[in-house]
Amino acid sequence: MVCPAVEHMTLWVLLWVTVTTDFVVKFATVIVKAFIALLPRRILSLKMKVQIYYLCCLFIYKFIFLLLIFAVISDLVAHL
16 A cells, blocks of 8 residues: 655644634634524524534534544654
8 A cells, every 4th residue: 555645744733734724614614604694584594594503513623623633644644
């Protein structure tokens, strides 16, 4: 099995990538939630808005967790 070439990341680079990605994903989620909140009730009921907010929160935390795991695993593979 041939591993792809991965550049070695220091702890600070890994931390910077994680924090930056976290900020960008959370900011995008806030923008999506703001657009949903601006929709009138006749287009989207309050119950649906709450469900979409909940799904956005679930998505953001799972996505960030997967990105962090991927970054750590790729750093470990680079050391092999």
